[in-house]
Amino acid sequence: MLDETDRKILNVLSKDAKASLKQIGDACFLSSAGVHLRLKKLEEQGIITGSKYILDHSKMGYQTQSFIGVYFDRANIYRKVSKALYAIPEVIECSYTTGNFSLLIKVLCRDNKHLTEILSNQIQTIEGIARTETFICLEQTFQREIELN
Template identity: 35%
Template sequence: MDLTDAKILDLLKLNSRITASEISKNVNLSIPAVSDRIKKLEESGIIEKYTVKLNREKMNYKLMALIFVTLEKTQYIDGFRNAVINFRPVLEFYHLAGEYDYFLKVVVEDTKTLEDFLTNSLKQIPGIQRTNTVIVLSSIKEEVNI
């Protein structure tokens, strides 16, 4: 990957629907050359998929929460992971080193929906020792990719 590939990726990150023609004007390459580079980036796995960024507020998902989870024992890991992966409100799910075992970034409609998610979904998973939930007041920076 060279500087031109990086420029192509930057343009695609801003707008994944940008045409090869528009990219070619920005990177001073022919349209076929741009298409070939994009294809190579896809084939190498650097570009995994194309997606859209939704406006959560306009879709009535007005509350974001960060949930830290500690499990009782390692025997609960597989069941916990399999359950959380299937929860629709979970946008991001990380295994951590440190005080907590897992971190979940969730979006829901409101505090009642968050309470329902915590009580009737998350805390019903066997093996959860404790959770710590933090409500996000505002997002200062939110990038989809590096």
């Protein structure tokens, strides 16, 4: 179980993965060594599985973000289709869902033409995909981690 100090550490890191041990310690009233030990414990427990930088994709030429609902033509092909989708670099998230779609994927492309190519030539050609429904994201208002209380 996470105690209050663990939650504080995780909240600091979720806002800034580059926070120093001293910054985290100041926020949690711990020494840098204490923070280090806690982080090591959280990693060993699998609660922290890594860290990453958040990229501004639009500044790198990727202007079109979309969510695509994927419908299967038959049951029991989730893993096979997911593996094929993973091989497409533009597919950056994939979730097995309840509801109308079998999968909901997030796709990042340079523009609408690039999205059309990815859809027509890669995603919709995967065996087992019956059809797709695409939602183009006009603006991502925010993205965040959950605040731990």
